[in-house]
Amino acid sequence: MVNTEYPRDWRSRRREVFEQDGYTCQNCERKGGEKGDAELLAYHLVPLDAGGSHDTANLLTVCRQCKRRLTEAADASAEGAAEDSMVDPIESLQDLQRAIAYVDKIESLVSKYANQVLGDGDVDEGEIVRNSESFLIDARDAKNHILTAKLMFANLHLEADTQAKRDAIAHLSEEVLGLLRYELEIVGYFQDYINVLTTVKCPKCGYDADQDSKLCGECSRELPVFWECLQCRTDVDELDEDYCSACGNELPELPPEQQRELESVQEATAATLTEWQSQLETVLTVVETEVVPAHKN
Structure with a gap:
């Protein structure tokens, strides 16, 4: 019962x-x-x-x-x-292989997001800020892919004629769901990372302004623009640039509060990435030592 x-x-x-x-x-x-x-x-x-x-x-x-x-x-x-x-149920070993392949594709995407937050990504911060809406849409799509993968394993109706097979499939489903939860967290941290980079705070009153605002909407003070040179309006690509590559003008630094927020997101991402990689090893172990042997016998 x-x-x-x-x-x-x-x-x-x-x-x-x-x-x-x-x-x-x-x-x-x-x-x-x-x-x-x-x-x-x-x-x-x-x-x-x-x-x-x-x-x-x-x-x-x-x-x-x-x-x-x-x-x-x-x-x-x-x-x-x-x-x-929303998704087809997993009813055969072929369906299970398809679902695992789907999770593999998500893993590659999540790895890119984690690397980007940790400063090892292929895209410069400036490009992410200038195209933030597009990156946020991609992140939402990634979350939908993860949800689809979760539903795949929630719809797992694979028939098993032995207790060993039933136990192996149940264990695999449990571990994959844990893996996908970590992946959801990492995508969420990538979204937080974008939000931190696109936030503009007034250095005088702390007012949160829109990314493209030049003046504070509360006190009218000129706002620092971290991704554009105030002298010649050249785009800035990397957060750690000190001087404009076009005119040599000194570039503003990210305020301490935002820098701390960015570091907090990076620390959380690094911790979750470690847990995720460990969980991935667990999933592979379950497949190799439980699922495959159970279906060979």
Whole structure:
């Protein structure tokens, strides 16, 4: 019999998931908590009646409207209406290989985001700032890909004729969901990184201004422009440039508060990257030592 009772610490688990997801619906990106008005819920990726647990790795922050949509999609899949579902269920080893390949593609993208935040990316900071909307859209698309991958493994209905196969598949699903949670965190840090770089604060009153503002909207003081030389208006590409490459004019430095915010995002990214890489090794180990042997026998 399936145990659908909620644990005594459910509220703390739910709050932990909300905090991990930045109080943001991972499907439509509406914000809740103090930063928005969306009603947030913790969604079980693998439903309780399908053997899912209350572990935070099996929970995702969604708004009430998106939870309804996800639940309807899961019900449609369970009823055999796969064409109406958000993703096709995993019902064969070929489907499982396809889902793992999909996760592999996401890993490559997430690695680029992590490297960018940590200063090892292929794109200069100035380019990211000047095209911030495009990069933020790409990041939202990446989150949607991760959500799709989560739903793939939530829709795992692979038949197993032995207990060893069932245990191996269940363990793989659990570890992949944990891996994808770390990937969601890294994409979120990349979004935070862009927000820090595109923030313009007035050095006099601390007012947050738009990226392209020249004067403070509160006190009318001229704002420092970190990605453009104030003398000749040449674009600045790298944050650590001290002088304009075109006219030699001294460039403004990132204010200490923003520098600390940037370092905080970088530290969090580095920590999550380490956990993510460790989790990736765990997933590969489960595939090689449990899933493959179980299906060979």
